[in-house]
Amino acid sequence: MARHLLPVGLDFIETAPLRLVFAREVSASPGAVYRALAEDVEGWPQWFSAVTRARPAEAGADGPRREIRLKGGGRFLETIVSAEPDEVYAYRVDEANAPGVRALLEEWRITPVPGGARVQWTFAADGAALFLAGVKVGRSGLGRAFRDAVGNLERRLATAAA
Template identity: 65%
Template structure:
């Protein structure tokens, strides 16, 4: 059953009761990484294996996401600064226990590559917060694997 979540703003990334932060270096430049995150939304399942379907809505102001296991998200993009940050808030989901959720992808130039930082900021029931604390390692692995796949994909599409 889909539920409406509490609408939160950008400050939630720093103030959420549960914040999971992961970072990884990529060889791809920020422009390519940003384009893959914010503009090529439908391609997310090709590099982020937890995502089974993704589509941009509202001319890029929103997203609809499906994850393995059947979790669905309807999201609003709340920050999109090319080559710097891509942030979205989950407005509606069928995931149990969650009350508010924001994901931020922050890009920082690193030589000719990019340092990618993913912040997963959430609020929910005590059971939800406990489960997500236990799931931290799995989310970290999913992020690391996704960024590695994305980097390979971007490098193969730009190879001579």
């Protein structure tokens, strides 16, 4: 059953009770990374192995939305809260089937670096104590998933450019 989460704004990135931040540099341009994140939603499962399905959803009152399914059965309905080309792509989760979560916002920040881009992913959450403890325990797994996904994305973008 889907749970409705709090409709947090982009400022939640700074105020969330739990914030996890991961970063990795890639040889792809900021524009190519942004397009893969924001414009090729259905392509996410091809580079982010935790994602089994991603697709745009009917827009909500607060803007564009997308549906995400994860390995293990996680389902999310998200609203895009920031889409600044070549710089930031952020979304909040409006509905989830995960227990204990009250609010969740993810931000992908893209910064130019010599030879490519630095991709930073911030996972900001609030929830029951057990949920927050579980996320903290799973921090290394989330970090590994992020690094693997961005590495896969880098290879995919390099292949597309060739």
